[in-house]
Structure formats: structure tokens, C-alpha cells
Amino acid sequence: MKLIIAIVKPEKLTDVKQALVKANVGKMTVSSVIGCGAQGGYTESYRGAFTEVNLLDKVRFEIAVNDEFVKPTIDAIIKGARTGKIGDGKIFVVPLEECIMVRTGETGPKAVG
Amino acid sequence: MKRFISIIIMMVCLFYSATTVAVAAETTAAQAAPALSQPATPVHAAAAPSAMAVTKETLDAVKGSLQVGIDTMWVLFTAFLVFFMNLGFAMVESGLCRAKNTVNILAKNFIVFAIASVSFWIIGWGLMFGNGNPFAGLEGLFFASGADNSPAMGDAYKGAYTALNWTGVPMWAKFFFQLVFAGTAATIVSGAVAERIKFHSFIFFSFILVGIMYPITGHWIWGGGFLQSMGMFDFAGSTVVHSVGGWSALAGVLLLGSRYGKYRADGSVNPIIGHSMSMVTLGGLVLWFGWFGFNPGSTMGVGDGSAIAHIAVTTNTAAAMAILSSTAVSWLIQKKPDLSMIINGALAGLVAITAPCAFVSVGSAAVIGLIAGVLVVFAVLMFDKLKIDDPVGALSVHLVNGIFGTLAVGLFAQDKITGTATGNGLLFGGGLKLLAAQAAGVVAVGVFTFIVACAVWYVIKMVMGLRVSPEEEIAGLDLGEHGTKAYPDFQGFLTK
Numbered sequence: 001m002k003l004i005i006a007i008v009k010p011e012k013l014t015d016v017k018q019a020l021v022k023a024n025v026g027k028m029t030v031s032s033v034i035g036c037g038a039q040g041g042y043t044e045s046y047r048g049a050f051t052e053v054n055l056l057d058k059v060r061f062e063i064a065v066n067d068e069f070v071k072p073t074i075d076a077i078i079k080g081a082r083t084g085k086i087g088d089g090k091i092f093v094v095p096l097e098e099c100i101m102v103r104t105g106e107t108g109p110k111a112v113g
Numbered sequence: 114m115k116r117f118i119s120i121i122i123m124m125v126c127l128f129y130s131a132t133t134v135a136v137a138a139e140t141t142a143a144q145a146a147p148a149l150s151q152p153a154t155p156v157h158a159a160a161a162p163s164a165m166a167v168t169k170e171t172l173d174a175v176k177g178s179l180q181v182g183i184d185t186m187w188v189l190f191t192a193f194l195v196f197f198m199n200l201g202f203a204m205v206e207s208g209l210c211r212a213k214n215t216v217n218i219l220a221k222n223f224i225v226f227a228i229a230s231v232s233f234w235i236i237g238w239g240l241m242f243g244n245g246n247p248f249a250g251l252e253g254l255f256f257a258s259g260a261d262n263s264p265a266m267g268d269a270y271k272g273a274y275t276a277l278n279w280t281g282v283p284m285w286a287k288f289f290f291q292l293v294f295a296g297t298a299a300t301i302v303s304g305a306v307a308e309r310i311k312f313h314s315f316i317f318f319s320f321i322l323v324g325i326m327y328p329i330t331g332h333w334i335w336g337g338g339f340l341q342s343m344g345m346f347d348f349a350g351s352t353v354v355h356s357v358g359g360w361s362a363l364a365g366v367l368l369l370g371s372r373y374g375k376y377r378a379d380g381s382v383n384p385i386i387g388h389s390m391s392m393v394t395l396g397g398l399v400l401w402f403g404w405f406g407f408n409p410g411s412t413m414g415v416g417d418g419s420a421i422a423h424i425a426v427t428t429n430t431a432a433a434m435a436i437l438s439s440t441a442v443s444w445l446i447q448k449k450p451d452l453s454m455i456i457n458g459a460l461a462g463l464v465a466i467t468a469p470c471a472f473v474s475v476g477s478a479a480v481i482g483l484i485a486g487v488l489v490v491f492a493v494l495m496f497d498k499l500k501i502d503d504p505v506g507a508l509s510v511h512l513v514n515g516i517f518g519t520l521a522v523g524l525f526a527q528d529k530i531t532g533t534a535t536g537n538g539l540l541f542g543g544g545l546k547l548l549a550a551q552a553a554g555v556v557a558v559g560v561f562t563f564i565v566a567c568a569v570w571y572v573i574k575m576v577m578g579l580r581v582s583p584e585e586e587i588a589g590l591d592l593g594e595h596g597t598k599a600y601p602d603f604q605g606f607l608t609k
Contacts, residue, residue, distance in 0.1 A: 010609045045596035
């Protein structure tokens, strides 16, 4: 079992979701985050003062998958999110120790679904 | 020592302002006396019982000055309500658009009234109401500086703005009232072009709209022009204000193109959801409130109160019925009642009753509202089917119902119902005469406004560009056009 964390551009949210569903990955958690990487920040101006703002709006997916779904999920995310420009995001694959379904109490790969 | 100096400075300022106010009060008092049209004895002289008999003349003089006073208060108060509608538009538009474009939309709505104020003053007022030919005003064109002896009325009026000699208020009251209407037309455009237009392109267009386009068509209908002579009636501006704004918006939207991602490749519509229904609701109610200035205020006089009361009720009834019908239709089509359709329904009803409000009965107003609510829902669906992207429904509300409201006069008018001799509409035995004049007006204003707007937008497109770059559109116009976000840091709005 793995937890896949993907940071993507916010405007790619719909594309990534659709690509995931096509790859039979229908369970995920999405949150709104800010972050930076290689993508340059922007300069914010407010009432005469300027700030170099480097944290940009992004969207974070957290998807728990069984091992056989890791590659399809990654491929789907990349298909949905890639624009070829800096700032497309990153995907982290983190080992998942346990997964419990709240409703039934099932654990393990069955619970991941 | 610092404190001592600042106290001295404050006292000097107070002394200076006190004397200025005193001098100003003297001069205004001196100016107020000649403003009365009749050769009147000053009011205070009548108080001395033995010195002056209470003649009809003195009574007339008192009534005259009171009438001017109360009419001016009415005109200004209703103009302030219409001014307040700018807040309504700002809230409706920004609420129906995404968080990342909020600053831009608010900025457009805020600055558009300033643009309207200046360009209407520079030339708009003169083109619209100056004496001239059936096409445009020619006298007193610039800076509202034509000769004028308002509040003199009728034949006693001598000046450059004869088209408004039927209302007995000072010229600046007339000017200000008409100005806020011009501002309303300009702010209609900002909603339809939202989320992808360059800020300076919009500013430039608004100057031309309020300075030249709006006054010319306004002159045809309210300024003594050819449509007015033909017997076309538009009481508070379904055509003059709303469909002019609508046609300009349509031209802009066609030349701009739809927002990125709005229409999918397979032709289906991708709903781009507004970020704050609270703001839309706030805006909707503010607009409804402001309309009680827009419609009843267009009497530009209190009269005996019956006309303004009648108009207030026709206005409200149309809005209420439109809300009910738009809710019902959207409930049927969308399976659940859509708040944005409910609010668009209210606005549609209000736009539709704007032309007929003083010419129809309350019952007719109810029917007009009912139809308007149905029209607006189908219009929104139609524009999306045609791939004409209107983020806030401005075209469905203002253009479609502006046209409908104007034609409704030709259907539902009842002669002299509040005093104006419009003749009867088609449904009240008047035949097609009135309806034909209304239709002619709709076509004339539509053709002129749409073609000129297309030309102006096209020139703007060539000279300074119309649409922001795709990267800017995705990042949000707040950053691209203004360098500031409306909702910085973690405020819970996804900037998709």
C-alpha cells in the first residue's frame, strides 16, 4: 500500500480528476495549498509596498493505493497535470503502513479499495 | 513646543474654515433668490401681517418655491439610490465570478462611475439633451455649460436643454439624475466582459460609451430626437440604459471570445462557478432597492404623489413575479432552484418593467414580470448554446429584457394611467401603432449601438489589445492587472 501525494497546478484540478477516474482511481482527498519550487514567485504590490511572493497557489491530491495501482495513478496524474512548463508540480510516493475503513473496520489492501 | 504649534495651526484652520463657510452661506443666499422663476415676493415678507395681504400671487409663489424644493429633493434622493446601484452591480458581478478575478471586477465597477461622471459632464449631457437635430444635441455641448434658466418650466424655460423643460428642478439636479443613469449603462458592460478583458481597454470603451454612444441614442428617445417624435415611450430606460448596455456588452463579448475552459471540445458547457453567493445576493437586493429610485425617480417630480406611488408598486410587482417565474422555470429545468437564476430573475423583471412602469397597471406589471422571469432563464441557456460566454447573465438580463420591456409598452400601455398620453397598447385596444413605434426604437437603437460598439471594441483591440494573455487569465486578473489578490493567503477560495 502506498500513499501518493501530488502537488499540481490549480487549473489542472479537473483534468487530473478525470484522468484518475479513467484509470479506475476514484478515491482521493484534495486540498488547497500554497508552495514553491522552481517556479518563480510573483511581485505583489499593495498601497505602495512591494513583496516578492514566492508561495503560489497549488492543489494537493492524497491518494491511497494498492501497489498495483501506483503506476497507473502516477501516469494518470501526469497526463492530467503536465503542461511542460515550470510549476507543473511533484508527485511523492510514500509507503502506507496501515489503512482502516471507518465504516466497516476493514484493514489492509481491502480497505484501500 | 510641538503641541503648542499644532494647536495654533488647528485654530488657524478652524478660523479659516469658519470664515469660508460664512462667506459661502452669504453668496448662496444671494444666489438663491434669483433662482425662482416667478417674480416672487420673498417668503419672509409675508409673515408681517399688516404689511402684505395674502394674495393668490403670494400663495402661488410659496407653492412654487416649495414645489421646486420638494421636486429637487425627490430627484436628488432617487438619483442617490441609482448611484447606490453601482454597489449592487459590483457585488453581483464579483460574486458570480471566480475569487482570482475579484479585485479586477470590483475595480472595473468602481472606476466606471468615475469615468461616467467625467465623460457625461464633458460632452455626454450636451449630446443627449442639448437642443439640436433629431439625431443629436448641438447646443451647450461641453461641460453642461449651455444657457439654462431651470427650474423654469415649459414655455418659461429658456436655454440649451429644452428637452428637459418639463421638470421643474435646477439644472444640476437634472444633470446629476441623468448622470447616474448613464453610469448604470456603463456598468452593465463590465459584467459580460469580466474575467478576460484588459482593464485599460474597458476604461477606454466606457469613456466612449458614456460620452458619445449612450447620449446619442438617449437623445433620440429622451432628448427630443426622432424616436420621441415618432411616439416611442421609454419611461425609465429599458432601451436607453439597459439594452444600450446590453448591445455594447454583446459586441464586447463577441470580440473577446469566451473564457478559457468555458466550452469543452465536445460542445458541452463547463460551469465556471461564482465564488460568493452572499455577494450576489447582497448585490441583487441593493439593485432592487436602487430600482425604487430608477423608476419612480424618472418622474423627476413629486406631483401629487400618485404617479410615483403607482410606479413604485409596478416596479416591485414585476420584480416579485419575475422572481417567482424564474425560480419555477429554473427548478423545472435544473431539478433544483438555482439562487443565481432567482436573482437574475429579479433583475430581469426590474429591467423589463423599467420602460412600462408608468404606463401600465399593476396587473400588467405582474404579467410583464412573469414573462421576464421565464425569458431570462431561457436566454441564459440560449447564450451558452450559442457559445456566447456571459459570466453574469448581463445579456440575458439587460439586453433581452431591455428589448422585451420596451416592446411591453406597446402591448400593455394604458393611456394616461399616470398622466402620460401614450395611447393604448395592443392588448388594450390601441392597435399596433404604439407597438410599431416601440419596435422601431428597439431596432434603431440596437443597430446603431451594436455596430458602433463593435467598431469601438475593434479599434481598441487593434490599438491596445482587448483580452489578457492566457497565462494571465489562468493566474487570475487580480495578479495580472492589479498586482494584488483579493483573498491573499489561506482564505479558502480555490483559485481554479
